[in-house]
Amino acid sequence: MAGDAAAPRPAPVAKTFTCPSCGAAVVLRAAGHSLVVTCSACHTLIDAADENYRILAQYQAQKTFDPLIPLGQRGKVRGEIFEVIGYLRRSNAGQTVTWDEYLLFNPYQGFRWLHHYHGHWTYILTVKSKPEVSAGRAVTAKYLGRSYRLFDSGQARVAYVLGEFYWRVQVGDTVKTQDFVAPPQILSMEKDSDEIVWSIGEYIEPEDVKAAFQVRVPMPVKIGVAPNQPWPVSPAATQIFSRAWKFAVALVLIQFWSVGTAQVRPLDLESLVYQRSLPEAKVSRSFAVTGSTGNVGLAIQVPGLQNNWLDVEMELINETTGVSFPVEKTIEYYSGVDSDGSWSEGSHDARVIVPAVPPGSYHLAVEATAGPGPLTLPYQIVVQRGVPVWSNFWIALGLLLLFPLLMRWRQYAFELTRWSESDYSPYPQQQGSDDD
């Protein structure tokens, strides 16, 4: 656009003429494109394509609306500057829902729209390829490889007109509409007796609209969830979310790998007998704990335990350093027969894990105490190396998934709110909120 040698006089884009009704100056901001324009002073609708500027309708506005963004205002949206040249207020068939539409113009880029409803803004572009609508489990429209789900079918009626338009708009003009969503995008169809027009819109934050068009008044507060409003989640949270999933997957893989490859090596087997008359500590023979620092499992088996308990206090003692690892385990087993049949409770064996045991020569000091009953009770202690542990894994996995699951739940609640406004909700409908 720049750098041409012979710079001719710039061609005019805007044009001014006198209102045939009140004599005020009327500005045409897209002369040559616009077919109708309203006089800013008397609201008369004028034929902009007619050389005599014929009056199309004397404006019978019982109520006027001041657009939030004034006509003539320019703003940079998605990298391109556009000028607000028209404003429409439209409503549904029952006139229970009313929204604003701003027509934007750039002589190089053409036309765009800004749609505003309940504090939510969408930036819209007319599309020329026709999306394919198909009705399967849900009605969807496909556009440029993306699938959009039907959100709303209805009508849109022009309630108020300000500025200029590239078609002959009139108050009362009604079109059939269908909106399909894939947030943050919305694919909309408008159909009248002559043609079907499709457009694609993208959610735009009100603050971005305010900054672009230097809106001086506060932007309307967002009410509810817009059909195409993206789930408002911070990029940091998204990152945490995706990382948490990756870590969780990694954790599971590592756990299964370690369990799968773990070799529980028996180091020693002590066959012991509890004697009520001789309740003293017994010391095992020496055994070597090999490999790198890791856990040692002490599996106690008491096959003869019956309606009794055996409490085993063990101390794993490093013979070189004298460091000891004291642990205790109680094994209980009860069984009997009652009116419901036979029952049992507890177990004949149990295992206790001693974590982080460095390699070396060890022995075990054992002292057992049994409940009232037999005078002797034989039991065994199997010393093992490299026992896979699950508890840490479950705790870690739980903590890791806590945040993503919370986010998923909040997202679900958000989608539920979005689709509560639709007759085509994929979620189970709550009854009694049918207002359309």
Added chain:
Amino acid sequence: MTITCPGCGAPVPFQSAVSVFATCAFCRSMLVRRDLNLEVIGKMAVVLDDPTPLQLQTHGRFDNKPFALIGRLRLAWTDGSWNEWCALFVDGRYGWLAEAQGFYMMSFATTDTATLPDAATIQPGMTVRIGGRSYSVDDIKRPTCAGSEGELPFPALVGRQSVSIDCSGPGETFASLDYSEDGVQAYAGRYVDFADLKLSNLRKLDGW
């Protein structure tokens, strides 16, 4: 090739061999070419003052092939107007860059016009075969020529009437049929993004 305007003596460029009609940029004489001779058939009375960003000698690319705009036809109908720019490609081929409400479409004439239906029988929603492909008829307009500039492959006198039928195919493809006193022409092409045309030497627009 440059021929001297018989009206004012200014040079009138003819960049395409198929151009038979030109408007002198200086005296606005409408000229019809017969071999090397130009015949004045009147004066272009209208001024094209629409805010198009395109102009004669705007350069661009389509499918990576460079082209230059050498002529334009402005068409007006009851509910609007649009431009058809004659785009001359480096290989001598020419296409039409239509410009309507900020949308751009490039199309090329197809040769098999014999099988096309009669204009009167065409209805919106109908399927027509153009250049071996099926298109759906979108709308039917009856435009008149509202002016022209540069060189064109047919005489585009102001007031020339035609029937213009817009059709759309899959994706961004489209076709149009043009019925006039000169016969029927069929064009097939597709929508193009302004940015993708990589246009240079655009017209300067006041305030933009």
